Amino acid sequence: MIVTMTGKRGRPTAEEREERHQRVLGVISRVIVEEGYGALSFDRVAGEARVAKRTLYSDFECRAGMLRAAVRRQHAYLDAAPGSAEDVLAAAIAVATSLLREEAVAFQRAVISAAPLHPQMATEFYASGPRAAQLFLAERMPHETAGEREDAAETLLSLMFGEYYRRRLIGITPAPTPEEIRMRAERAVRLALDGQPVASGRRQLVDAG
Amino acid sequence: MIVTMTGKRGRPTAEEREERHQRVLGVISRVIVEEGYGALSFDRVAGEARVAKRTLYSDFECRAGMLRAAVRRQHAYLDAAPGSAEDVLAAAIAVATSLLREEAVAFQRAVISAAPLHPQMATEFYASGPRAAQLFLAERMPHETAGEREDAAETLLSLMFGEYYRRRLIGITPAPTPEEIRMRAERAVRLALDGQPVASGRRQLVDAG
Known part of the structure; x- marks a missing residue:
């Protein structure tokens, strides 16, 4: 049959x-x-x-x-980008929501484990994953030059993930709630854009939502 | 015999x-x-x-x-701390020098790989490694409360390592030179302490050295 x-x-x-x-x-x-x-x-x-x-x-x-x-499936926000080219916070939340999910963290863990044996794989992963996320954020940065926008996007990602992401990778911190993601993103956007280490907004842009 | x-x-x-x-x-x-x-x-x-x-x-x-x-051996600076309790930059350079070495990155990679099977090991690693580094930096922060000092230290670590550390973990970026470490540390200290995203010092503290 x-x-x-x-x-x-x-x-x-x-x-x-x-x-x-x-x-x-x-x-x-x-x-x-x-x-x-x-x-x-x-x-x-x-x-x-x-x-x-x-x-x-x-x-x-x-x-x-x-x-x-x-990898691309983990970054689905790349296809479903919101309309506003200025909404850095919304973009940051979209990136963090995708990449802090347990599935994405486990995937990153597997890539780290396999990287020494498969360097080309690591390069492909980076280009289609974290680097794509950085460029997605860079496009929405207010800075004048492309270099500044990429730097700001890297700073934003480092602040959103950073040591917290290390704890996620070694499994000692559970997946964040949507509220926790929003708070991390807001704090990171403020510091990356305005240079304010403490959460007290200076820009309408960030306070919205 | x-x-x-x-x-x-x-x-x-x-x-x-x-x-x-x-x-x-x-x-x-x-x-x-x-x-x-x-x-x-x-x-x-x-x-x-x-x-x-x-x-x-x-x-x-x-x-x-x-x-x-x-792990403790990787953080040898914890024993050989410099005298000044205010030299955040020197402390940041010491931490980055230890943790960005190939041996320490490979060790972190192994911990990440083993973490799902050995959660207690991951907890021990974190306490004796990254968390100890954070407290070492926090002690040298100028903020008033212990909570603020720890937050500032976490921000500093995230800025120094962050996305760059992800690239180190997946092996697509070689180990940094001492000069690159100093530049990363200076930039991270400036932003974490003063909230200046671009490298232009406002504090004597940071410009020293």
């Missing part, structure tokens, strides 16, 4: 393709987090996600492509 | 004990970095460092004790 995903022979619908794609991304992430990048292979993902290997080759081309797609 | 460390029967000298202790700490660090905390055991360390197990039990009591001693 032949059973296809569509229940009949023929090309899957767009919805079926999307469902399959999300299932594949879930398998990729799980293999990386639970067993490490070294365990990731087309054979493994094809088997666990119940898709044809040629479909995977067509979607991802290579193992690094699977990694990039899994 | 019986061969003792001293070449004759009797208690080892203080110098011999110190040499042995450093050799043991080197073995502990290497096992953790190369094979993970799960591979660390008294049998393993006794064999590789050529010391009696009862000596190890006497020195470290338990496996966590071996970890603490290895």
